Amino acid sequence: MRQIQFIRSNTFLWALAVAAAFALFVVGLFAFTYWKLDDYLIARSDRMIMTRINFIADLPSGRRIGAISDHLEQDSRGVQYAGLFNGAGTRLAGNIDSLPRALDLGGAAQGVRLDLIEKSAVHGPVIRVVGRRLENGDVLVMGRNVDETHEISSVVGQALALGLLPAFCLCLLAGAWLSVRAQRRVEEVNQRVQRIVAGELRERLPEDNSDDPFGRLARIVNGMLAEMETMINALAGVGNDIAHDLRTPLTRARLALERGRTHATTLEQLQEVTDKAMAGIDQSLAIVTALLRLTEIENSRRTAGFGNVALDEILREVCDVYEPIAEDKGIGLGVVIDRNVQVWGDRDLLFEAMANLVDNAVKFTPPGGQVRLELVSEDDTALVRVSDTGPGISTQEREAVLRRFYRSDKMRNTPGVGLGLSLVAAIVKLHGFRLIIGPAPGGRIEILAWTGRASKAAACRSRTPTLEAVNQM
Amino acid sequence: MTRILLIEDDAETAEVIVAELADRGFEVQWAPDGVDGLDRARAACPDAMIVDRMLPGMDGLTVIEALRKDRVGTPVLVLSALGAVDDRVRGLRMGGDDYLTKPFAIIELVARIEALLRRPMDSRETTLHVGPLELDLIERTARRDEREIDLLPREFRLLEYMMRRSDQLLTRAMLLEEVWNYKFVPATTNLIDVHMGRLRHKVDGPGDTQLIHNVRGSGFILRSRA
Numbered sequence: 128m129r130q131i132q133f134i135r136s137n138t139f140l141w142a143l144a145v146a147a148a149f150a151l152f153v154v155g156l157f158a159f160t161y162w163k164l165d166d167y168l169i170a171r172s173d174r175m176i177m178t179r180i181n182f183i184a185d186l187p188s189g190r191r192i193g194a195i196s197d198h199l200e201q202d203s204r205g206v207q208y209a210g211l212f213n214g215a216g217t218r219l220a221g222n223i224d225s226l227p228r229a230l231d232l233g234g235a236a237q238g239v240r241l242d243l244i245e246k247s248a249v250h251g252p253v254i255r256v257v258g259r260r261l262e263n264g265d266v267l268v269m270g271r272n273v274d275e276t277h278e279i280s281s282v283v284g285q286a287l288a289l290g291l292l293p294a295f296c297l298c299l300l301a302g303a304w305l306s307v308r309a310q311r312r313v314e315e316v317n318q319r320v321q322r323i324v325a326g327e328l329r330e331r332l333p334e335d336n337s338d339d340p341f342g343r344l345a346r347i348v349n350g351m352l353a354e355m356e357t358m359i360n361a362l363a364g365v366g367n368d369i370a371h372d373l374r375t376p377l378t379r380a381r382l383a384l385e386r387g388r389t390h391a392t393t394l395e396q397l398q399e400v401t402d403k404a405m406a407g408i409d410q411s412l413a414i415v416t417a418l419l420r421l422t423e424i425e426n427s428r429r430t431a432g433f434g435n436v437a438l439d440e441i442l443r444e445v446c447d448v449y450e451p452i453a454e455d456k457g458i459g460l461g462v463v464i465d466r467n468v469q470v471w472g473d474r475d476l477l478f479e480a481m482a483n484l485v486d487n488a489v490k491f492t493p494p495g496g497q498v499r500l501e502l503v504s505e506d507d508t509a510l511v512r513v514s515d516t517g518p519g520i521s522t523q524e525r526e527a528v529l530r531r532f533y534r535s536d537k538m539r540n541t542p543g544v545g546l547g548l549s550l551v552a553a554i555v556k557l558h559g560f561r562l563i564i565g566p567a568p569g570g571r572i573e574i575l576a577w578t579g580r581a582s583k584a585a586a587c588r589s590r591t592p593t594l595e596a597v598n599q600m
Numbered sequence: 601m602t603r604i605l606l607i608e609d610d611a612e613t614a615e616v617i618v619a620e621l622a623d624r625g626f627e628v629q630w631a632p633d634g635v636d637g638l639d640r641a642r643a644a645c646p647d648a649m650i651v652d653r654m655l656p657g658m659d660g661l662t663v664i665e666a667l668r669k670d671r672v673g674t675p676v677l678v679l680s681a682l683g684a685v686d687d688r689v690r691g692l693r694m695g696g697d698d699y700l701t702k703p704f705a706i707i708e709l710v711a712r713i714e715a716l717l718r719r720p721m722d723s724r725e726t727t728l729h730v731g732p733l734e735l736d737l738i739e740r741t742a743r744r745d746e747r748e749i750d751l752l753p754r755e756f757r758l759l760e761y762m763m764r765r766s767d768q769l770l771t772r773a774m775l776l777e778e779v780w781n782y783k784f785v786p787a788t789t790n791l792i793d794v795h796m797g798r799l800r801h802k803v804d805g806p807g808d809t810q811l812i813h814n815v816r817g818s819g820f821i822l823r824s825r826a
Contacts, residue, residue: 402817412703416785447754448780451794475783486787547787 138309142302146295153294157287164283165276169255172271173236176257180269183209188263192220206272208241208254214264223268230258232266241270312341328356369418373411380407417550424476424553432473438509438576439467441474442500445481449489457494460485464502468509470576472558480554483547484513484572491570492517504578511574519567602717603627605646607637607663608679609655617650620706621713634658641667646674648716650709653680664692675716677709707818711769718768730766731811731824733803735759744803754779755799762812762822771819796820 183194195209199222210223218224224242231237239256256270315333322330331352332345380403387400446462453460470477481500488498496516503510555562555574565571604626608614611632618628629644631637634655641649641663651660664676676697678689689699698712728735734743740756742749751759761779762770772792776782793814800812813821 413785416701420784448791448795451798452788452791455794479784482786490788 137306139302139306142298142305146298146302149298150291150295153291154287157283161280161283164279168276168279169273172273173255173257176236176255176269176271180257180259180267183269184259184261184267188261188265191261191265191267195220206275208243208256208268208270208272210268212266212268214266216266219265221268223270226258226266226268227256230256230268232258232260234258238273239270309341316345323352328352328359369414372414376407376410376414378407380404380411383407421550421553424550424557427557432475433471434474435469436472436474436477437467437469438477438511439464439502441478441481442502442511444478445485446500448482449485453489453498456489456492458489458492459497460489460500461497462500462502466502466504468502468504468576468578470509470558470578472576476554476557480551480574481511481513483551484574487547488513488515488517488570488572491515507578509576509578511576513570513572514565515570517570519570520564521567525564601625601627602648603629603644603646604713605629605631605637605641605644605649607631607634607641607649607655607660608652609633610652616706617709620710624710626713632656634660634663638663638666641672641674642670645672648713649674649676650713651676651678653678653682661689661692664697677712677716679704679709705771705818707769708771708773711771711774711819714768715765715770715774718765728760728763730763730822733759733763733811735763744805744808747805749802751799751802754795755802758795758799759803762820766822766824769815769819769821774819 179198183191183198186194191211195211198209199207208221208223210221210226211219212226213219216226222244224244227239227241229239234257236255236257238253241254241256253274254270254272256268258266258268260266312333319330319332331349334345334349335342383400383403387397387404391397391400442462442464446460450460485498485500492498492515498513498515501510501512501514503512551572551574552562558576560577561575563573563575565573602625604621606614606617606621606628608617608630609632614630614632618630621628629640629646631640635657637651637655638658640646649664651663653660655663660678660680664678667674676692678692678697678699679702680689680699681702692699698716700709700712726737728737732745735756736742737760742751742756742759758775758779761775773785775792775796776786796812796814803812804810811823813823815821
């Protein structure tokens, strides 16, 4: 199994392919060299034969026989051939037995089979031959054995075998080594990932300080794992918060029902008990509803409901809704709109966000205070600011308020579900806007929106939330 | 007698709804799944229908779509455990039907069914009359007998809505959705009460017979007769 895996491994197959390509290339290179060399050597020997035959042909006829035997005697390797024949074809001198028939007299050098006086050990040596008819009717034939090229080719072949085989093996070895190494690392990563899948969130991939792709990948994945671990832990915390927040009203309902069951004697008493129990259940349901709503917005990648939204209208409407409530509490609610501004967004959601902010501001501002709604616009941004004269949000609490169910300890007894700001944050994020929480004292929350063309781009960006975006929140 | 068809797969929920509606003088038929429900709707021609969205066999919205294809215009109240209002439901609401998210108060369901059965007063009317109240939709003025009532725009809108549905129970959720166009539940629970308090203060002056009534725990009624 492991063997097959190893052979099938991608790295190994690649190494094999590279080795094969390399071998092919080398063979090609040698073949070309051989072919060129062969050509060159033959051309060279042809030229030498020509020079020689011209030299002998130019000699006076009486000295030719002597020159031929001199020439043959000087050739210790026995690769030179020469023959002088008279007009009838009878040999006058040299080591060629008879005049080869195929020989084209007066032409260029050609490969021809010769009848030699002393038969060579090699069968049918390849010989380059030139023949010439002399002015006195004799025929002069000169040739040269070019078998040397075969020797050269065998040398080249040996060189090839010597060089290519080890190179090929080296390639395969390197491939195998890389493959095994990659396999081992993948296997290790696999084991760790299995552990993470099994729930061991603290596990990380092996990391070394090297700068190779594997190391970098491991570092990236580890960064992601760390982020996810934090998020999952936070979610677990949220789960506890939900459980706690649901438990309180449910406990009240249960206690009321239990007491009512044993102590109620009249219908009125029983009704009172049921009212209390229903109030407790309604509060639990309100929490569930708010939570589902939050999840719905957070998971919503839809921008189908998006269109041009007039922020100024929303602000006026929110002010309109909350004015009587603020007035009843003895709080002044004012709206300041610098210019009418349109943004790209979901009208209902933006209304919900603003209403939540004003709702909070009115809730947390003591009687006699002020809540102000402002819309400040610049070139391509619009700033919605909700400020109040309440306690505000301290620096330490700034991040916590965006968490689900967070309610400042001071506010424990103020009614509310405690999801308001998380909801606002989710809506703002969906639009690609920014939520800014101002420093205490005095509450100040701002939503920085993009107007015009930048607005649509921001909405598109929000579909692929980045870590940066989360940090901005 | 007004006949209502309830298509709901949970027998316990269905039992409570049937009992409650029967107490209020409705004749209720119950179908436990979509296919059965559609058959009954075609055969019995009820005056209104209550349809659960998630049903075995055929889902609630499909039942309604099938009926609409047959040109059956029976008003429908859709019940759903899904909070998210999607496009299909949006289309439904445009057609004058209603949507209620589970869990709901039974009184809310009854109020909505009654609202569906009693279509609002003709919208071409330019003046609305309820008892001693008169609302001029063009001049944007309101009077009670001879007394001019000075209303803010939002109060006018609220009174107009209530006058079109006089003698009907209007729940807070209905008012939020229809008058304030809210698509969510506001954090401040007494939002409507504060607005209604102001309106009532103006409509029912000292010594007048009370017209706007608070129904404890459920909503408000504008009564045409004292």
